[in-house]
Amino acid sequence: MRIKQIGEFGLIESIKKKIFAKDRQVLVNIGDDAAVIKSSPKRLLVFTTDTLVEKVHFNLRYFNFEQVGWKTMTANLSDIAAMGGLPKYALVTIGLPKFIESEDVLSLYRGINKIARRYDCKIIGGDTTLSPQNLFVTIALLGEVEPGLFVKRTGAQKGDMICVTGNLGESQAGLEYLKKYGRGNLPLVRKHLQPYPRIRQARILVRNLKINSMIDISDGLSSELFHLTRETNLGAVVYEDKLPLSPTCRKLASILNLSPLSLALSSGEEYELLFTIGKKELNKIDSIKRRVNLSIIGEVVDQSKSIRLVQSSGKTRDLKKTGFVHF
Ligand code: ADP
Ligand code: MG
Numbered sequence: 001m002r003i004k005q006i007g008e009f010g011l012i013e014s015i016k017k018k019i020f021a022k023d024r025q026v027l028v029n030i031g032d033d034a035a036v037i038k039s040s041p042k043r044l045l046v047f048t049t050d051t052l053v054e055k056v057h058f059n060l061r062y063f064n065f066e067q068v069g070w071k072t073m074t075a076n077l078s079d080i081a082a083m084g085g086l087p088k089y090a091l092v093t094i095g096l097p098k099f100i101e102s103e104d105v106l107s108l109y110r111g112i113n114k115i116a117r118r119y120d121c122k123i124i125g126g127d128t129t130l131s132p133q134n135l136f137v138t139i140a141l142l143g144e145v146e147p148g149l150f151v152k153r154t155g156a157q158k159g160d161m162i163c164v165t166g167n168l169g170e171s172q173a174g175l176e177y178l179k180k181y182g183r184g185n186l187p188l189v190r191k192h193l194q195p196y197p198r199i200r201q202a203r204i205l206v207r208n209l210k211i212n213s214m215i216d217i218s219d220g221l222s223s224e225l226f227h228l229t230r231e232t233n234l235g236a237v238v239y240e241d242k243l244p245l246s247p248t249c250r251k252l253a254s255i256l257n258l259s260p261l262s263l264a265l266s267s268g269e270e271y272e273l274l275f276t277i278g279k280k281e282l283n284k285i286d287s288i289k290r291r292v293n294l295s296i297i298g299e300v301v302d303q304s305k306s307i308r309l310v311q312s313s314g315k316t317r318d319l320k321k322t323g324f325v326h327f
Pocket of ligand 1: 015
């Protein structure tokens with residue numbers, strides 16, 4: 001079967017069936033943002049990897065090498081954030097086409113290092129290979145999390161409030177601007193080229209609230225909502241009026257003739273955190289909001305596989321799994 005027929009998530013499912021091995025020390029196995037390993041009674045390791053490929057994830061017409069490095073590191077840091085952990089050590093693999101110069105490679109590492117340093121994460125090795133056509137960067141990242149604090153994708157419960165950090169739609173708005181105008185230094189363009197992972201925010205959340213489930217938004221809000229509710233056979237209702245869309249994003253959407261709502265629902269690579277909490281946590285939310293920019297956008301409901309949007313008009317419609325898939 002062609003991979004397009006089975007689809008990215010179908011393929012990962014069949015890989016999982018083939019290689020899945022139960023292990024007492026593996027607390028979170030394939031299927032979450034990162035794996036969690038109990039390496040000793042007091043220590044949990046968080047382990048993830050993510051790749052950025054030229055012409056799939058970035059185009060060198062508008063990304064410089066520093067930004068490519070930065071963004072690959074952010075994608076990995078974001079998966080550690082989604083588990084509630086702190087990053088520690090990274091291995092970096094680069095696939096280099098012949099046109100790349102050594103200065104470009106050093107710029108790429110400058111970007112990796114700049115964002116890694118902010119979170120005290122150290123690069124301790126990697127691999128270098130020729131790539132016939134396109135540049136790619138793969139990072140494997142090891143982090144740590146305290147035993148009581150890690151959060152899985154699968155713990156959502158009926159009645160949970162669905163929350164999101166930061167604003168939505170921005171990365172894609174920035175990308176669409178770049179596609180149309182080639183370059184630009186707008187804040188949303190910067191958010192696309194050099195996004196920040198929500199490590200600090202994740203740590204505040206897991207230390208102060210009982211987070212039932214969490215995922216980072218790398219493929220788009222509606223797609224992540226499916227991931228968040230799928231394994232527990234639950235559904236979600238989100239409210240258009242509650243989706244955090246900044247005035248800057250609305251303005252850019254109007255310049256580009258795009259719907260801000262579609263941007264909010266399908267923009268990937270936001271690296272914001274989507275999480276659910278029980279209603280009992282509501283009394284703590286105001287004090288958390290002083291430290292973390294977050295919005296309550298909906299509720300987990302008892303309807304399997306149904307992700308619904310209550311529009312501003314009051315009408316309700318089903319959401320599709322829009323967002324980025326590879327094939
Ligand atoms: P994310 O968007 O958070 O990086 P992915 O959608 O890439 O997550 O992956 C989902 C889950 O599937 C993760 O647990 C990841 O480790 C696992 N996974 C993805 N690709 C493979 C693969 N080729 N082999 C084994 N596991 C994989
Ligand atoms: Mg993720």
